[in-house]
Amino acid sequence: MSAPHRLAVPLALALSLALAGVHAEPVRLPQGASAGPCVEGICEYRLGNGLRVLLFPDASRPTVTLNLVYAVGSAQENYGETGMAHLLEHMLFKGTPTNRDIPAQMKKRGIDYNATTTLDHTDYYASFPADEATLDWVLALEADRMVHSDIAKADLDSEMTVVRNEMESGENSPLRALYERVRSTAYLWHHYGQSTIGARSDVEAVPIERLRGYYRTWYRPDNATLVIAGRIDPQRTLAAVARSFAAVAKPAQPLPAFYTREPAQDGEREVTVRRVGDLRLLMSAYHTPAITHADAAPLAVLDDVLGHIPGGRLHKALVAGGLAESVGVGADALRDPGLFSAQVALAKDGDSAKAQQLLLAQLEGIGAQPVSAAEVDAAKQRIRNAYEQAYTNVSGVAMGLSDPIAAGDWRLYFQFRDALEKVDADAVNRVAKTYLRASNRTLGRFEPSDKPDRVEVPQAPDAASALKGYVGKAAVDAGEQFDPSPANLQARTQTVTIDTGVGRGLKLALLPKKNRGGTVTFSANFRFGDEASLRGREAAGSLAGSMLMRGGAGLSREQIDARFEALKTTARVGGGLQSASIGLHTRREQLADAVALAAQLLRQPAFPETEFEQLRRQAIVGLESQRREPDALAGQALAKHFDPWPAGHPLRARSLDESLAQIKAIKLDELRAFHRDFYGSAEGEIAVVGDFDPETLKRQLQALFAAWKPGHAFAPIATHYTAVAPEQRRLETPDKANGVLIARANVALKETDADYPALVAANYILGGGMKSRLGDRIRRKDGLSYGVGSDLDADSSRDGRDDAGSWSVQAIAAPQNLDKVERAMREELTRLAEGGVAADELRDAVSGLLTQREQARASDATVAVLLSRNLFFDRTMQFSADLDAKFKALTVESVNAAIKRSLKPQDFSVYLAGDFAAGDKPAAAK
Structure with missing residues (x-):
């Protein structure tokens, strides 16, 4: 929860x-x-x-x-x-x-x-x-x-x-x-x-x-x-x-007062955790003041200067330098003095001593290499952009105020934002030298010293004193009151097809509307490749897409990041086996420049050697770290058992070792060749939702994307239902206190089937959240699992033939309880298959599903996805409206009939993963 x-x-x-x-x-x-x-x-x-x-x-x-x-x-x-x-x-x-x-x-x-x-x-x-x-x-x-x-x-x-x-x-x-x-x-x-x-x-x-x-x-x-x-x-x-x-009485007893203060640290501290795993981690933490202290703002800027990716000092020194796979920095902003911390992840065989030396040198050596005004300006711009982007998302307001409320007053959020604007390089260097010192460090080592070096964290004023005279800035203008019903979404959307001479051409769905802050969401997918042309090039296709924002159009990765920050744009440019994509969240004034930059990155990647090696190291470490994780091992076993594809097929499931071998063997030239041989933008879908001028944008999209033809024409790879015999496996994962259960059975199902709405409702009743049959039984009644649920996956295709559906169940539990979880799951599957659903269950399920769908359409990002899918599958928003109507028309009889046709409990394969050996030992031996 x-x-x-x-x-x-x-x-x-x-x-x-x-x-x-x-x-x-x-x-x-x-x-x-x-x-x-x-x-x-x-x-x-x-x-x-x-x-x-x-x-x-x-x-x-x-x-x-x-x-x-x-x-x-x-x-x-x-x-x-x-x-x-x-x-x-x-x-x-x-x-x-x-x-x-x-x-x-x-x-x-x-x-x-x-x-x-x-x-x-x-x-x-x-x-x-x-x-x-x-x-x-x-x-x-x-x-x-x-x-x-x-x-x-x-x-x-x-x-x-x-x-x-x-x-x-x-x-x-x-x-x-x-x-x-x-x-x-x-x-x-x-x-x-x-x-x-x-x-x-x-x-x-x-x-x-x-x-x-x-x-x-x-x-x-x-x-x-x-x-x-x-x-x-x-x-x-x-x-x-x-x-x-108003009728809830205030108790006569006053609230308890807490007065404990942490004394100044009097020397380095160290702690070592030894557990089974495949990563090396380092962390260094320093005591810093509470949020109401004047030093909190420059510490937040220091956080960004050190921790930003890819331009931060730690990323450049450790990740780009090849010593580490990832870094992170965090500055507490709490009611009482907190911690400024930095963490580093290394491969299992990484040089942790050298990485630790460099980490501490970067943190505690700022006096020798002071933070520059340019670094501070760039950090403040990124933070400013984050604030400005947050202003446009009112749905987060209620949650965003929680920490300032707990720190003493909700207005601290605004005061802290304003204090950040006044931070300069002198302030950042001062707080770095004041707090990032060895005697104030917790890496975990304690050594006696004749001359203790202690950092006294100053007492922060109370919120009332800090806010005296504060009034804040002018509020941001709101947008229009918009009706997100399917009918209105369709009526407001302009659908255009640009004939490019390739496949189905470039399809556009443009939904202009006035948003708070002039925001606009841009989503594009460009299609290429078929089954035959993609054989043997799966790894290159995956990694090529991951390199697109790591250098291109004459810009380095850091420069790309800075350019999008200057455009106040959250950007994603990537690609996979059969498509390339652009995702932008920006403003009306910056949309044209952001789209142009993304198009350049898509078309002119640099594929820098250093970034490729960094990406490959991160991929290898990520895969290695999954070797003993219960969810990863269970997922791999399931994927292998349900894999219908022959050897060499582009979609064939690959084991962890096979994936590692591919990544270790691949050459950068293979990525360049994949981009050259496949990429193009003349076929695909673009959906844009928000504050923009459609006519201007249409002209820009045609100029940027219509003429670039893919090297291999796009043809979807057909997927079909395959019967799979059930199996049950137990996978041992030593020293993992939490275990997992994954179960699956294949179902011949597509989104356009008559049974689809009924089965969606049935799955919602079975495992759609904590209040479901699985949640009621396994979490609330039996108390075995913190998280349990089920999923129904239906296929979809343009010709309506693909029907590779599946029904699955997932749960976590202590390894010694997984057998009980499995028994309960099978009993609930059988109860649903044989007894069906009740009228009150169906009524509440339909109400919940319709409300969720209504709320989802209030999100521009979700609408952009819907419009893009509609373009790909030749649909309109009437498809969503019809599905809503089908949910409303469901009866107990129609749902139970669909369940009997599709739910076969005996067909489920079950995979249990956890530390069963430890769970079998007597308590005294653990």
Whole structure:
């Protein structure tokens, strides 16, 4: 349900905030409520019981996102309580006397929901198409479970294995394990050093009375902030909040105060984690001030200067230099002093001593090689672009404010953004020399010293002092109120075919509309190659596409990155076996230049030798790292068993060793030859959605793409249903606490089949989320798995013949529980095959599916994908409208008949992977 801990990332990139226009007129306050500050379209209110309410109206997207932030996380846990905040997050989905089955109610209404627990806060969020009744229901639910959640012993017992499984899934990650050990070593006393998932002993032994006491202590209106963003009427919404929450009493007992401060570190520290794996990792962390301190902004810029890829100092020194495969940097921006950390990944046989020496030299040697003004300007531009792009995505506003709220005040987001603009090279060099010092480092080594060198992290002012006199900037203009129904999408879309003399020509779907910030999404796919011409060139086709943004059109990889940043554009130019693609998210003013640059990169790649070797090393290390991963081994076994293709076929499944051999043997000239022999842009599909001029763009697209013909004409490779005999395999993966189950059976199915809508609904009921038959049985009732679900894959083709469908189930669990998971899965498959679905299940499934489809069409990126698929398959948006109608027309009889025709439980192959040997040992021997 939640990621138990988040790796440190720059605040500018971690907070996805959208800005909107200010309220058109003052909001009348409910009785007992008061108004707070408004900044850039967001206004604060407070109820008489202390609940803060932030309203952010935006009419340009037909959705609403609600986020209830409690100022409690792992930092508020005492001895014996570690993991309690996260455990409570799970328990609040177990129900109240009024709302017994919360996941079922959410699913029935088509609400996208989840919760997260972090160091300083716990969030419960929901997103749904704008609807007053749904908003009222969610508000009533949150007010109800704020104080009336059952927190029952039986629910705690059933959820315990699920939480343990979530803990075990994290233990499989070498980076997460190392990160947690570094944090726990860096902090002696402050609870930022303890993992949000908690100690296993605390989680397993927590008395229910203590968990209830923790709930009563922290879940209260004066410790919560409710954020509501999207298509809302502020007046009505505030009144609705008051109706649900005003009656929730503020406890007489004040909130607990925490006063522990981490003392200055007095020497280098080191920690070593030894586990089975195929990567070497290094991490170095340094104590730094809280977000309200003046040094936080230059530290965020330093983060980008060091960690940006490909222009950052660490990437250039370690990855481009051939010593490492990847690097990362993160600067905490928290309520209390956090960590500035850098991590490096090396191949198993990499020179870790040399990499460590160079890493520390880059971090702690900035005094000898100061950061330049040009580096600072480039970093600030990238951060500025990230902020500006976030402004156009109002759906992220509710979640983006969580960290600033927990740090003391939501307006810190804006103040921090403004502080970044004032950072110069002197400030960046000063904080680097102040904090990135050996005596303040946690790599893990402690050595006595006659002259301790200690870094005193200064006390940061409180949020009120830091924000004194702050008013923020002007709000960003909003776009039009757009109706994303299939009929309106079709009516607003211009479809054009450019006859290029190649295949079906170049098809365009252009949907101009006014967006917040003038944003536009550009998606292009260019087709080439057939089965015969592609034989033996699979690796070259894959790697050639990965090289397109690593140098071309006279620009280096770093220059390409800088050019797109200057154009305020998020760009992706790549390719695969039968297609090349361009994906852009940009602004109206930059669209033409961004498209022109992407076209140049597609047509004029440089294929630099150094970047090729870097890419090859990364691919090799990535494959090697999968050798002992349960999900990778199970997936490879399944792929091999279900592979219908003969040796030499372009689509034939390849083992890890075969893939490694291909990558190790391939030459750069093979990539150049693949691009020369296959690439072209005269056949394909381009979909553009957002703020642009269609006529101008059409002329540009014809000039850029119509004349470049592919070397081999495109012909889709046909795929057909193949019967596969069932098999069962157990795959041993030593020292992996989390295991996996993957099951699959082939089904003759395509998207245009009459049974397709019925089977989609059946799969939604079987394994479509936590509230499903598999979720109810394996997670909620049996408490065996943190994550379980099913997928239905249907084929599609232009001629309507391809029918290579499949039904699959996936689950994670402790290895000793995988046999129980398999038994439960087979029982649920049999129950569905023999008993079918019930009327209430089908009603809720159809409601949830239709709501999800409606909400998906509110995203420009999703619409661009839909329009592009329509072009490829010769469809219109009527296909989506017809599918919606077919869902609405489903009956229990039609769904159950389709299930009987397609679901054969005995045909499923099952693959279990995990450390079964360790699971078979007695507890004392583990």
